[in-house]
Amino acid sequence: MFKKIFKNMSQENTENIEKDNLMDDNVSENQETAQEELSVEEQLQQELAKEKDKFLRLFAEFENYKKRTSKERIDLFKTANQEVLQAMLPVLDDFDRAWTQISKSEDDALVKGVELIQEKLKSTLVAKGLEEVELKAGDVFNADFAEAITQIPAPSDELKGKIVDVIEKGYKLGDKIIRFPKVVIGQ
Structure with missing residues (x-):
């Protein structure tokens, strides 16, 4: 069991x-x-x-x-306008040289007409963004904003290392320089 x-x-x-x-x-x-x-x-x-x-x-x-x-x-x-504006710069230079000669003329109508055309051309280019690089004789030379073509003996001690003459105007489009001014500097 x-x-x-x-x-x-x-x-x-x-x-x-x-x-x-x-x-x-x-x-x-x-x-x-x-x-x-x-x-x-x-x-x-x-x-x-x-x-x-x-x-x-x-x-x-x-x-x-x-x-x-x-x-x-x-x-x-x-x-976008840069190429067109750069192509117009020699025309603008020629117009400035012509204006210098025409302004000496005795014909007031011619002077007045050319002056109006020049102002209209410049205002149109400015409206498209073109600005002149402001340089004049006596300004300090800066290689970032101008191109020195040549150096000459300075006419005075004040102009040593400074711009003596502006040969060709410079222009910028917005903040970008599209043509540097060509200058002569004093040595």
């Missing part, structure tokens, strides 16, 4: 142990499944974070592109 009881108990223990093992296996399978689900979720979170980062970088790059192209467009509009 004890044997039977012991056998039953041992069978029950074996069954309980097997049930416990099965439960442990189920728990560990559930834990593995949960871990797999967590790892899949973590992977998805990481992929989402990577995609967000790519998106932010792409967006920032696009914003920089827009700013750069708008700045380039503005610069282009500012200097």
Whole structure:
């Protein structure tokens, strides 16, 4: 009888142990499944974070592109007239030389007409952004704003290292010098 009881108990223990093992296996399978689900979720979170980062970088790059192209467009509009204005500078110089001779004329109608044309030409060029670089005899020479053609002995001590004469006027378009004034400096 004890044997039977012991056998039953041992069978029950074996069954309980097997049930416990099965439960442990189920728990560990559930834990593995949960871990797999967590790892899949973590992977998805990481992929989402990577995609967000790519998106932010792409967006920032696009914003920089827009700013750069708008700045380039503005610069282009500012200097779009540069070639035309540079081509007009010799005509303006010739007109100034002609004006010097015509202003000595006795014919008031001619002087008045040429003066009106000259003023209209200059005002049109100024409206397009052309400005004269203001230099005169006695100004200090600066190589960043003028081109020295030659040096001559200074007529006075005050003119040493300074501009003695302006041979050709200089012009700028906005902040950019498109033709440097040509000057003679005292030595």
